[in-house]
Amino acid sequence: MTSTGTQTAPHVPVLVDAVIAALAIEPGDTCVDGTFGAGGYTRAMLAAGAGRVIGFDRDPDAIEQGRSLVPDAVDSGKLTLVEERFSQMDRLLADRGLGSVDAIALDIGVSSMQLDRAERGFSFQADGPLDMRMSRSGMTAAEFLNEGDEAEIARVLRDYGEEPRARAIARAIIAARPLERTAELAAIVRRAAGFRPGQKSDPATRTFQAIRIHLNAELDELEQGLAAAERSLRPGGRLAVVTFHSLEDRIVKRFFRERSGGTPAGSRHRPQLADPKRPSFERVAKPVAPTERELAANPRARSAKLRSAVRTAAPAWKGRVQ
Numbered sequence: 001m002t003s004t005g006t007q008t009a010p011h012v013p014v015l016v017d018a019v020i021a022a023l024a025i026e027p028g029d030t031c032v033d034g035t036f037g038a039g040g041y042t043r044a045m046l047a048a049g050a051g052r053v054i055g056f057d058r059d060p061d062a063i064e065q066g067r068s069l070v071p072d073a074v075d076s077g078k079l080t081l082v083e084e085r086f087s088q089m090d091r092l093l094a095d096r097g098l099g100s101v102d103a104i105a106l107d108i109g110v111s112s113m114q115l116d117r118a119e120r121g122f123s124f125q126a127d128g129p130l131d132m133r134m135s136r137s138g139m140t141a142a143e144f145l146n147e148g149d150e151a152e153i154a155r156v157l158r159d160y161g162e163e164p165r166a167r168a169i170a171r172a173i174i175a176a177r178p179l180e181r182t183a184e185l186a187a188i189v190r191r192a193a194g195f196r197p198g199q200k201s202d203p204a205t206r207t208f209q210a211i212r213i214h215l216n217a218e219l220d221e222l223e224q225g226l227a228a229a230e231r232s233l234r235p236g237g238r239l240a241v242v243t244f245h246s247l248e249d250r251i252v253k254r255f256f257r258e259r260s261g262g263t264p265a266g267s268r269h270r271p272q273l274a275d276p277k278r279p280s281f282e283r284v285a286k287p288v289a290p291t292e293r294e295l296a297a298n299p300r301a302r303s304a305k306l307r308s309a310v311r312t313a314a315p316a317w318k319g320r321v322q
């Protein structure tokens with residue numbers, strides 16, 4: 001990955017072969033790429049024989065660039081790019097006359113394009129404004145850090161960064177306000193967490209992840225996206241989801257376990273349902289991690305995990321993952 005100003009290294013798609021295998025695309029299939037990014041999965045779907053791909057991304061830059069990344073498919077009408085959140089996919093597909101699709105992929109998180117562009121404010125490797133908004137709308141990281149109270153900032157760092165020194169870092173942020181730049185924030189976090197150069201894990205990574213997840217409501221989006229995918233797949237349709245850390249993976253794991261009937265029915269806290277729901281997913285595959293070879297070529301894939309399953313004919317469940 002580069003980290004110089006606005007230079008962008010191409011995004012190397014993570015676990016793409018495993019995703020395509022899990023999607024089991026048949027010639028002519030209609031597929032959804034819920035996280036278009038740099039179009040790596042979309043290109044692989046088209047190469048595997050997809051007849052049509054609908055690519056969603058909430059980032060206007062990804063959609064804008066996408067047209068030039070896969071021009072032939074856009075021109076021929078095989079690829080439709082939609083600047084929207086994947087949690088809205090069922091409604092947006094229906095608007096386009098696509099009641100149910102054959103395969104859906106979600107590749108959760110940020111793209112190299114977002115990380116490498118200093119002006120997007122996702123990275124502390126290159127100094128940039130504290131922004132971190134995927135859709136370029138809503139509250140910026142600077143607004144959150146300069147206006148939020150200490151308890152709220154500490155909660156975000158703890159819940160979404162699993163940061164053990166959340167309170168001390170939040171206190172240091174408040175004392176240093178106003179904050180404007182990513183390098184400034186990284187320096188404050190390292191000082192507050194007692195980081196020494198050469199130490200294995202940099203606390204700034206956890207803080208940046210936490211703020212990004214919070215501002216973009218990423219975990220909520222993931223939960224809603226899984227449910228939207230469940231409503232959008234035809235019986236026999238395949239769903240493949242790649243995550244990058246345990247908070248995300250836990251949501252996907254629970255979703256597939258619950259929806260495939262693997263959650264124990266009823267407990268003292270959750271009484272048994274009078275009318276148990278029929279599984280909406282089956283053939284839940286074992287999680288797939290990158291091979292040594294993929295990791296050597298793409299260190300960013302380090303903590304990636306793929307989970308996949310096949311949609312049954314049962315109605316989509318209502319409500320969130322338990």
Ligand SMILES: C[S@@+](CC[C@H](N)C(=O)[O-])C[C@H]1O[C@@H](n2cnc3c(N)ncnc32)[C@H](O)[C@@H]1O
Binds near residue numbers: 040057112
């Ligand atoms: C890891 S990248 C995807 C890379 C892509 N698979 C490729 O091979 O180029 C994730 C992308 O998903 C987008 N994204 C994240 N959350 C989203 C959401 N809720 N709805 C739509 N797009 C989202 C981000 O803007 C980013 O471009």
